Amino acid sequence: MIRDQETQSLLEEGVRRFVSEVLVPAENEVAETDEIPQQIRDQMKELGLFGLALPEQYGGLGLTMEEEARIAMELGRTSPAFRSYIGTNNGIGSSGIVIDGTPEQKEQYLPRLASGDLIGSFALTEPEAGSDAGSLRTTAVRDGDHYIINGTKRFITNAPHAGIFTVMARSNPDIKGASGISAFIVEAGTPGLTIGKRDKKMGQKGAHTSDVIFENCRIPASQLIGGKEGVGFKTAMKVLDKGRLHISAVAIGAAKRMLSDALSFAKDRKQFGHPLVDFQLIQGMLADSKTEIYAAECMLLDAASRRDNGESVSALASCVKYFATEMCCRVADRAVQIHGGSGYVSEYAIERFYRDVRLFRLYEGTSQIQQIIIAKDLIKEGNI
Known part of the structure; x- marks a missing residue:
């Protein structure tokens, strides 16, 4: 809208x-x-x-x-x-507070x-709980007017810069599934919270991730998002619905940049006395890329508009995220191919983008998780 x-x-x-x-x-x-x-x-x-x-x-x-x-x-x-x-x-890093936070939490942090005076971070993924968020092991044990958090979070975006963390932790050890999870706001500098070394990644230099470790980290009970236990997983899923649409948009933007760079290169570069764009096999790769970008953008704007109108878009957000991020990597591969050997050296931006965009298919839920969400919704609701 x-x-x-x-x-x-x-x-x-x-x-x-x-x-x-x-x-x-x-x-x-x-x-x-x-x-x-x-x-x-x-x-x-x-x-x-x-x-x-x-x-x-x-x-x-x-x-x-x-x-x-x-x-x-x-x-x-x-x-x-x-x-x-x-x-x-x-x-x-903020959606959990916006969606489910108490008025006091919103006033304090938003x-x-x-x-930009405060950087937020979302701490969900763990060493043994990534796609299966419901199996996370970080615990938050109630102790009077406080909670004591123990556990390790992994691959946490902006953790080295964050001032607050939205942390998903198991507050009820007797409930093994998602219903035992609660969401908390933990401020950087709280005793018992430490940040691991920056991860060395394949790409996305300048975007920092690291472990976040909690060792008897004691926080006030008022930091429980929404003031209610057991709804943290639902909060996380609502956060991810929005995040998946956002990442889809970024993937589409990246695909447009890569196609633009590939088109410019193909116009300038000559083989056999002709610009690359004169060759139909090159034209085919350009056309396929343009078509898929257009399809992804239409999907994105439709799902975003539906969300703005109050519709539940969990399955649609997964459809968009799955298609847009896979599409982006296909465009990246074609763009490298159009550049030829030049696409494999760092003189051209496509070499960097090729590595950078690969992550889009992993975070905010892998492509395989999106497939499962889409299929389960289809089986349950029957909406074609």
Whole structure:
């Protein structure tokens, strides 16, 4: 749902210009140093990018899902690290508080998340509980007016920078499934909370992940999201529904960038006395990429609009995430092929994008998990 087309167009144009003029020129520096320059972080704060999706009453822009998706597609046209740094504040790092937090929790944390003065992080995945989130082992034992948390979280985005963590932990050891899980807000610096070393990843330099370890980490009971035990898994799933649409938008934006780069290369590069675009096999790869990008974008905007209208879109979000991220990797592969040997060297951005976008098929639920969600919904609801 677009609330005001003129305002939305101006916002998209501003983000597009920021991406083209500031972020794209800094891609190589980020890839080489594994850091986002501080001046770019400051510019992101000035532009309000940390609060795009947060409610206006807390200092955010309050974008609808469709509006957010359109902005995320623009941000997807550059290194994923930039989007990742602001992404947790707009998505998984704040959504649990926005959706299910108490009024006091919202007042305490959302304004600082919206301004970028506080970085949020979502701590769900564990060494032995990734796709099967219901089997997590981190515990939160009630002790008077506090909870004591023990456990390890793995691959946690923005953990080295986070000021708060939304932590999923088992508050009722007698319930083995999802119903025993609760969600908590844990502030960085709390005794018993430590951050592991940064993970060395295949790609996405500048986007930092690490373990988050809890050893008798004692937090006030008031940090229980929503003040209610046993609903943390439901909170996590609602957070992931939104996050999957957001990641789909980023994947589509990345696919557009890769196709644009491949098209430019194919126009300039000559073989047998002709530009590559004159050859029909090259044209076929370009056409397939354009078609799949168009299909993914249509799926995304439809699902986002449905969510804005209050419909349950869990299965549709999985459809979009599954198709868009798989599509993005197919486009990446074609773009490398169009570049030929040049696509395998770091002189061209496609070599980096090829590695960066591979992660899209893993986080926010692997492609195989999306298939299971889609199939189960189809079997249960019968909606074709």
